[in-house]
Amino acid sequence: MNDPISLPPARILGIESSCDETAAAVVENGRVQLASIVASQVDLHAKYGGVFPEVASRQHILSIFPVVEQVLYQAHLTLNDVDAIAVTRGPGLAGSLVVGMNMAKGLSLAADLPLVGVNHLEGHIYSAWVSPGDVTHLPPEPKFPLLALLVSGGHTELNLVRGHLDYQRLGGTLDDAVGEAFDKVARLLNLSYPGGPAIQKAAAEGNAEAFNFPRPRLEGSWNFSFSGLKTAVLRVVREFEEKQKPLPVENLAASFQAAVVDTLVGKTIQAARTFEVENILVAGGVSANRALRTAFLAQTEFPVHIPSLSLCTDNAVMIASAGYYRYAKGQRDSLDMDVLPTWPLSQL
Ligand code: KG4
Numbered sequence: 001m002n003d004p005i006s007l008p009p010a011r012i013l014g015i016e017s018s019c020d021e022t023a024a025a026v027v028e029n030g031r032v033q034l035a036s037i038v039a040s041q042v043d044l045h046a047k048y049g050g051v052f053p054e055v056a057s058r059q060h061i062l063s064i065f066p067v068v069e070q071v072l073y074q075a076h077l078t079l080n081d082v083d084a085i086a087v088t089r090g091p092g093l094a095g096s097l098v099v100g101m102n103m104a105k106g107l108s109l110a111a112d113l114p115l116v117g118v119n120h121l122e123g124h125i126y127s128a129w130v131s132p133g134d135v136t137h138l139p140p141e142p143k144f145p146l147l148a149l150l151v152s153g154g155h156t157e158l159n160l161v162r163g164h165l166d167y168q169r170l171g172g173t174l175d176d177a178v179g180e181a182f183d184k185v186a187r188l189l190n191l192s193y194p195g196g197p198a199i200q201k202a203a204a205e206g207n208a209e210a211f212n213f214p215r216p217r218l219e220g221s222w223n224f225s226f227s228g229l230k231t232a233v234l235r236v237v238r239e240f241e242e243k244q245k246p247l248p249v250e251n252l253a254a255s256f257q258a259a260v261v262d263t264l265v266g267k268t269i270q271a272a273r274t275f276e277v278e279n280i281l282v283a284g285g286v287s288a289n290r291a292l293r294t295a296f297l298a299q300t301e302f303p304v305h306i307p308s309l310s311l312c313t314d315n316a317v318m319i320a321s322a323g324y325y326r327y328a329k330g331q332r333d334s335l336d337m338d339v340l341p342t343w344p345l346s347q348l
């Protein structure tokens with residue numbers, strides 16, 4: 001069990017640039033968002049059907065300075081009013097991570113502020129602690145030990161979180177991340193990028209029982225696999241194409257989404273029982289999915305914490321929040337800190 005951390009009052013400037021969003025935020029005491037800016041590159045990458053790393057890194061260079069300047073302006077603060085700078089160190093695209101990292105180092109040097117490197121996945125977890133509104137609307141504080149399901153475009157994993165900043169990875173996807181599966185299936189169904197929101201929208205008009213897609217359980221492990229499900233959708237799409245029949249896009253989207261939700265909820269509840277946790281926490285871009293949120297909130301066995309919708313997909317609020325707990329614990333990184341494109345949570 002971790003030593004309890006004493007939590008001093010502090011304002012943290014967070015910077016995030018691990019993938020295709022350039023983001024900055026100011027968060028007070030780890031839990032109250034004072035300002036947040038997310039400059040999305042979605043339109044730039046849409047024509048490639050996924051993130052093009054070289055394009056992402058060039059766009060971060062163009063956006064990072066105005067995004068940081070604007071967030072301080074929005075918060076009515078200057079660098080003199082913040083206590084530390086938290087920045088995403090990894091995991092992510094190397095060429096994207098270095099842009100945020102260099103900005104953070106420059107600001108730390110110029111304003112003589114402590115620098116704190118943060119793991120992006122840890123950021124997603126801490127997004128559940130934050131109120132995007134004001135201090136009177138704080139979400140209930142998650143209780144340890146908790147079971148964290150991380151579901152994003154690059155990751156799908158179950159972590160046991162015993163206390164602040166204390167993670168044990170139980171398992172993860174053996175193939176596609178769940179967000180990646182949403183994006184790939186959306187492409188099969190000729191839906192727009194990113195696929196998650198597009199599938200959710202189509203699914204709302206469809207019948208989730210129209211197709212009985214597999215719900216791989218991988219008994220005896222805490223791992224997931226989504227490639228079989230993706231192939232099952234592909235097979236049905238091919239059948240319709242061969243028969244030259246119009247694709248039942250809404251029914252396929254709804255049935256695919258239902259299979260994903262059943263798989264994620266089933267395994268997470270099973271792990272929560274096994275490890276006798278107090279709470280479940282679901283975070284990452286896919287936690288924005290309405291069907292997934294509804295399914296988790298519908299079960300009454302475990303209290304479930306899911307971030308506010310604006311904090312599910314990549315943002316810098318979550319980095320500032322996780323950075324606050326690291327700052328409170330005494331973490332200070334040097335200007336030599338390098339980015340870590342591959343950085344498992346359990347190695348923190
Ligand atoms: O956390 P995130 O913004 O970036 C990564 O760290 O990967 O997650 C992005 C992923 C994308 O794959 C996107 O399709 C998915 O989250 N996503 C959704 C929804 N909103 C975003 N998936 C399902 N339903 C949604 N509403």
Ligand code: ZN
Binds near residue numbers: 120152153285313
């Ligand atoms: Zn993310």
